[in-house]
Amino acid sequence: MSTTDHDLKPEEFGQAAAAAITDALAHDFRGAAQVLASAGLCGVCATEDAGGLALDIAFALPIVAEAGKLRLHWPLLETVLIAKALGDSPLAAELVSGARVATWALQGSLAEKFAGHARCAPDCDWVLVADGNGGAALVDRASVEIQEDAALDPEHPQSWLALDKAQVLATLDAETFATLQREGQILIAGYANGAAEGALSATAEYMATRVQFGRPLSAKQAVRHLLARMRLVQEASNAGIERVLAPDEYGSVRRTAPVLAHALANAAFVIEKALHLHGGMGFTWELPLHHALREVRKFDAAFGAGALARQNGRDFIQSV
Amino acid sequence: MHMEQNPTRPDPAAGPAAYRDYARQWLRAHLPGHMHADSLAYRTPTLDECRDWEASMYHAGLAGMTWPQAYGGLGLTLREHLVVNKEVGALAMPESVSSIGKELAGPIIQTVGTEEQKLQFLPRILAIQDYWCQGFSEPDAGSDLARLRTKATQEGDSWRINGQKIWTSGAAKAHYCLLLTRTGTVADKHRGMLMFAVPMDTPGIRVVPIKSIDGKESFAEVFFDNVVVPDSARLGAPDEGWNAAIRVLSIERATNRMYRAWRFDSELRQLVAACKSDPELAKLLDDGHTQRRIGEVVGEIDALKGLVERTVEQLMAGKSIGARGSLTKLHWSECHQAFMGLALSLVSHVTPRSSALAQRAKKHFTTAYLFARAETIYAGTTEVQLDIIAQRIMNLPKDL
Numbered sequence: 001m002s003t004t005d006h007d008l009k010p011e012e013f014g015q016a017a018a019a020a021i022t023d024a025l026a027h028d029f030r031g032a033a034q035v036l037a038s039a040g041l042c043g044v045c046a047t048e049d050a051g052g053l054a055l056d057i058a059f060a061l062p063i064v065a066e067a068g069k070l071r072l073h074w075p076l077l078e079t080v081l082i083a084k085a086l087g088d089s090p091l092a093a094e095l096v097s098g099a100r101v102a103t104w105a106l107q108g109s110l111a112e113k114f115a116g117h118a119r120c121a122p123d124c125d126w127v128l129v130a131d132g133n134g135g136a137a138l139v140d141r142a143s144v145e146i147q148e149d150a151a152l153d154p155e156h157p158q159s160w161l162a163l164d165k166a167q168v169l170a171t172l173d174a175e176t177f178a179t180l181q182r183e184g185q186i187l188i189a190g191y192a193n194g195a196a197e198g199a200l201s202a203t204a205e206y207m208a209t210r211v212q213f214g215r216p217l218s219a220k221q222a223v224r225h226l227l228a229r230m231r232l233v234q235e236a237s238n239a240g241i242e243r244v245l246a247p248d249e250y251g252s253v254r255r256t257a258p259v260l261a262h263a264l265a266n267a268a269f270v271i272e273k274a275l276h277l278h279g280g281m282g283f284t285w286e287l288p289l290h291h292a293l294r295e296v297r298k299f300d301a302a303f304g305a306g307a308l309a310r311q312n313g314r315d316f317i318q319s320v
Numbered sequence: 321m322h323m324e325q326n327p328t329r330p331d332p333a334a335g336p337a338a339y340r341d342y343a344r345q346w347l348r349a350h351l352p353g354h355m356h357a358d359s360l361a362y363r364t365p366t367l368d369e370c371r372d373w374e375a376s377m378y379h380a381g382l383a384g385m386t387w388p389q390a391y392g393g394l395g396l397t398l399r400e401h402l403v404v405n406k407e408v409g410a411l412a413m414p415e416s417v418s419s420i421g422k423e424l425a426g427p428i429i430q431t432v433g434t435e436e437q438k439l440q441f442l443p444r445i446l447a448i449q450d451y452w453c454q455g456f457s458e459p460d461a462g463s464d465l466a467r468l469r470t471k472a473t474q475e476g477d478s479w480r481i482n483g484q485k486i487w488t489s490g491a492a493k494a495h496y497c498l499l500l501t502r503t504g505t506v507a508d509k510h511r512g513m514l515m516f517a518v519p520m521d522t523p524g525i526r527v528v529p530i531k532s533i534d535g536k537e538s539f540a541e542v543f544f545d546n547v548v549v550p551d552s553a554r555l556g557a558p559d560e561g562w563n564a565a566i567r568v569l570s571i572e573r574a575t576n577r578m579y580r581a582w583r584f585d586s587e588l589r590q591l592v593a594a595c596k597s598d599p600e601l602a603k604l605l606d607d608g609h610t611q612r613r614i615g616e617v618v619g620e621i622d623a624l625k626g627l628v629e630r631t632v633e634q635l636m637a638g639k640s641i642g643a644r645g646s647l648t649k650l651h652w653s654e655c656h657q658a659f660m661g662l663a664l665s666l667v668s669h670v671t672p673r674s675s676a677l678a679q680r681a682k683k684h685f686t687t688a689y690l691f692a693r694a695e696t697i698y699a700g701t702t703e704v705q706l707d708i709i710a711q712r713i714m715n716l717p718k719d720l
């Protein structure tokens with residue numbers, strides 16, 4: 001790991017990222033790219049030749065957790081990963097500088113000529129898709145036809161991409177793509193867990209100030225216990241995510257799918273309960289919590305809505 | 321894999337990885353065949369067999385990892401303790417018969433005991449020469465320990481103890497009781513609590529076994545009727561009892577039986593292997609719902625490992641764990657109960673015609689399911705843990 005090379009601490013990156021992300025939230029999509037890139041967030045893991053910081057994925061984790069917490073709707077984790085995977089290529093430098101933005105279609109492939117679940121696809125320059133043979137291809141978004149599915153999120157619909165005329169700008173070999181997928185699972189888990197953390201702290205604060213029956217609601221045991229349970233699952237996800245970053249006792253990389261499945265399920269639980277604890281208010285667009293829920297549910301859908309847990313079970317059964 | 325019968329104990333400076341390899345080899349080479357809970361050769365070991373096994377682990381350098389050498393320990397770090405625990409968990413071996421001594425009484429004596437007490441008690445705990453029990457709960461004081469009324473009255477150089485304890489695990493076999501008493505009245509709440517190391521053969525102590533859900537008599541009521549102990553039996557200063565008790569409970573929640581997550585992993589393997597051993601049961605594993613539940617258990621166990629490893633690293637960094645032990649306690653107890661619910665639903669399909677391994681698993685997991693009911697009760701109930709998290713970790717106000 002390169003984490004110790006620089007004497008930097010990942011958690012400090014979280015604090016710095018929070019300021020930049022808050023700033024980015026006040027800008028449009030392209031403006032946000034500039035803000036995030038200037039703060040060094042887009043290139044945190046990219047090579048130094050591409051203008052990046054060449055840091056380990058552990059440093060991207062607190063950044064995307066902040067993005068989740070602050071409900072940044074911008075493909076930051078995708079851009080970070082793709083900039084890293086592109087190595088010294090000039091394309092990487094364009095992502096690092098914020099001149100271009102890339103997203104990643106989590107389902108489908110070039111071979112199928114159809115892909116889906118790429119966040120913010122209409123706004124991006126490039127989309128990464130699996131090639132169907134283990135590797136991946138970065139395609140020009142302008143060469144892709146997009147069909148939107150607004151069922152879960154009318155403001156930020158899920159996108160389906162027709163790839164018949166896709167123009168390939170760069171390719172990733174199977175090994176690079178496998179690393180990107182593994183790191184993607186970790187960062188998505190971190191993003192979802194960050195979203196849960198944000199929802200939880202907003203709810204704890206609200207419950208501590210809203211007075212019903214003569215006392216703040218968080219003094220009521222039913223409420224306290226639900227909040228404590230939300231904290232427990234959020235901490236458990238966090239511990240699992242931290243653990244998966246390091247190799248196991250024998251130096252092998254750990255499996256990320258159980259951690260991602262667990263983090264997505266826990267995040268959905270926490271955010272759903274956060275909505276509930278806001279009472280009638282929780283059911284409205286007055287509150288941003290529904291955005292967090294939609295985002296986590298979209299990721300869950302991208303991985304087959306519970307299919308990860310099923311696959312993890314199948315894998316475990318096979319391993320015995 | 322080739323297993324050396326008598327691997328050489330590593331140099332303490334060799335670090336945790338060397339200890340892990342040593343522990344792995346030693347445990348696998350020495351655990352008696354009939355103590356493998358996942359094998360057909362298994363038969364319930366006697367108390368003496370369990371004691372001998374655990375004592376042999378100690379003599380092989382696999383217990384007392386962090387205890388000072390002066391008191392029989394190895395003077396190593398929590399990292400070595402953790403790696404040994406992982407290897408212990410990976411094997412389906414009997415639970416420790418002396419965990420109250422090793423994981424509660426021992427650490428508390430190291431913190432508040434006198435030098436004489438440390439020399440007297442600690443090496444014997446590690447060598448499994450003495451068993452300990454924990455006398456905290458009372459019929460009117462369980463979750464709310466501040467209500468306990470077992471009374472200790474000073475009489476010159478000795479103390480007279482009267483009262484009753486309940487749910488005292490291992491009381492019938494114990495040589496000593498880590499006893500929590502009070503010097504004043506219930507109105508004093510947390511003040512005036514005093515802890516003692518009371519020999520269980522002291523006149524006036526009566527142990528009445530209680531049969532538990534699994535059909536065993538592993539805990540008991542303990543009556544103290546004019547029990548007189550010398551002042552040297554006192555652990556810590558008067559008024560220090562509550563703090564000492566809280567420290568005991570936080571240890572119990574955060575670091576006790578650190579092997580749990582790795583044991584759950586091995587139990588899950590045992591369950592799946594048993595199902596696979598029988599064609600009818602194997603079909604259950606093809607069901608998507610079952611696969612998903614197994615996958616969820618895998619995710620929960622992974623997170624538990626993360627919580628435990630994080631605790632060790634925080635303690636190694638000199639941070640105190642305090643209330644955070646409640647997160648680990650709550651997580652393992654609920655995760656294991658849910659897992660046992662799944663196990664029961666699978667082994668409930670076992671019939672007398674099923675494979676021998678499946679029948680063995682049915683016996684094991686049905687008992688384990690029943691015993692798991694205790695997990696959200698002992699070491700502080702779920703509701704108590706939730707309150708601790710709400711109050712001491714999340715700083716939420718308390719109801720009046």
Ligand SMILES: Cc1cc2nc3c(=O)[nH]c(=O)nc-3n(C[C@H](O)[C@H](O)[C@H](O)COP(=O)(O)OP(=O)(O)OC[C@H]3O[C@@H](n4cnc5c(N)ncnc54)[C@H](O)[C@@H]3O)c2cc1C
Binds near residue numbers: 488694
């Ligand atoms: C297998 C087993 C082994 C044990 N071994 C030992 C031992 O060795 N030594 C020892 O001292 N004790 C031991 N115990 C006792 C254990 O610590 C107590 O049972 C436990 O602390 C709960 O106390 P209680 O049984 O009095 O239940 P109570 O405190 O009466 O609680 C009853 C129920 O009410 C809930 N409750 C209580 N207070 C609140 C609250 N404020 N808000 C919401 N709900 C609440 C509880 O969570 C519980 O569900 C053991 C228990 C078991 C099951």
